[in-house]
Amino acid sequence: MEEPRPFKVKINELLWETKQDLVYAEVARLLGMDKADSDTPNWITKRMKALKNVYGRLTEEEKMELQEERKRREKEGNPEELKRQ
Numbered sequence: 428m429e430e431p432r433p434f435k436v437k438i439n440e441l442l443w444e445t446k447q448d449l450v451y452a453e454v455a456r457l458l459g460m461d462k463a464d465s466d467t468p469n470w471i472t473k474r475m476k477a478l479k480n481v482y483g484r485l486t487e488e489e490k491m492e493l494q495e496e497r498k499r500r501e502k503e504g505n506p507e508e509l510k511r512q
Contacts, residue, residue, distance in 0.1 A: 436497045436500045436501050438482070438493060438494070438497060439475070439478045439482075441493055441496060441497055442478055442481060442482055442493060443474075443478060445493070445496075446481060449481045450474065450477045450478055450481050451463050451464055451470075451477075453473075453477035453480050454467070454470050454473045454474060454477045457473040457476060457477060457480075458470070
């Protein structure tokens with residue numbers, strides 16, 4: 428019998444989930460706008476770049492907290508409220 432594949436949590440998805448407001452602000456900056464949200468045209472084309480920029484500006488402590496949360500979720504799974512989405 429084949430073992431189940433390990434549950435992997437991507438740091439970008441965890442960053443998106445926990446710092447969405449910062450990512451949208453960075454998307455707005457990249458698009459030359461004051462504000463951006465999921466209704467902003469073309470926001471998705473800047474999401475990955477915004478995530479990279481936001482991650483790059485995190486303190487080492489914030490990065491470590493994300494890594495710890497990633498490890499915890501890989502071991503225990505996503506919180507129930509995320510499983511229902």
